[in-house]
Amino acid sequence: MxxxxxxxxxxxxxxxxxxxxxxxxxxxxxxxxxxxxxxxxxxxxxxxxxxxxxxxxxxxxxxxxxxxxxxxxxxxxxxxSTNSLEMLQQEYQHLQQQLSEQRSSLQAEFQYQSLQILESFLTYFPAAKYAARNNPDFPASKIFPLVQSIDRLIQQWGVTLIGEIGSEIAYDPRWHQLIEGAANPDELVTVRYTGYRQDNKLIFRAKVSK
The missing domain is CATH 1.10.260 (434 Repressor (Amino-terminal Domain))
Known part of the structure; x- marks a missing residue:
């Protein structure tokens, strides 16, 4: 049988x-x-x-x-059998959770590595935009439409700027790199180049001067 x-x-x-x-x-x-x-x-x-x-x-x-x-x-x-089915369902849910956590971890690592690669662009492009705002004839103004997608991308990744160029902020060595002059923590410094962070994770510091 x-x-x-x-x-x-x-x-x-x-x-x-x-x-x-x-x-x-x-x-x-x-x-x-x-x-x-x-x-x-x-x-x-x-x-x-x-x-x-x-x-x-x-x-x-x-x-x-x-x-x-x-x-x-x-x-x-x-x-x-109810017990066997419940065990299968629990194992399936556990597997799904593992896969979800793995995807999230890989996505976060990919984003962070990509932002590291873009460091030079992210550092100096805000300076070009700043110059263009003060001089409409500045050639950099012509490339703005080409890079709007990058702005949207980093916003979707939860990336925020550390300091606006030209602004005065309290010096914090955790988020700011002093490139000119000397300053103690909490003293006012001027932002020369924008920095970036993702949530509370530093990507690279804003460059500041006293």
Whole structure:
């Protein structure tokens, strides 16, 4: 009886494989990133021994839902067990959370590295805009439309300026780099080149003078 069920599951699996152009169990194992032993479990009424991530991979390659995979290859008494289902759901949610945290971490690191690369542009371009405002004939005014997208990009990343060029602010060594003169913390200094930070994370300091 058990052998008949295994044959039945094997036939069903072959039909699903044929629909997506997979002609062997070894190819299925390769595409799902699993093993021949895992595929054998799928055909041998041992679906409950497979991890949720594995079920997701197999169902994705076969282009069916995880629920369909369980209905076809799982033992009904096991697949309908509340405790087993809750464990699968918890594991799935944990995996989703891990993936979400990993994406957020990679995105933040990408943004920060990109901003480091743009340091020279971000430092000196505000000075060009400042000069253009005071002299409409300044050639830099012609390039403003070309760089508006960069302004929007850094705003979307939560990047803020440290000091407006020409403004007087209280000197803070954490956020300001003194390039001329001498100043103690909290003394007024003049911003020469804008600095940037992302939330409370310093990208580079504003350049100031006394």
């Amino acid at each position: 058990g052998s008949d069920r295994q044959v039945d599951r094997t036939l069903k699996l072959r039909k699903l494989m044929q629909k997506v152009g997979i002609n062997s169990f070894s190819k299925l194992a390769q595409l799902t990133g699993t093993s021949a032993h895992t595929i054998h479990k799928l055909r041998s009424n041992k679906l409950d021994t497979l991890r949720w991530q594995t079920l997701v991979k197999i169902s994705s390659v076969l282009q069916i839902s995880v629920n369909e995979l369980i209905d076809i290859f799982g033992d009904k008494s096991i697949s309908e």
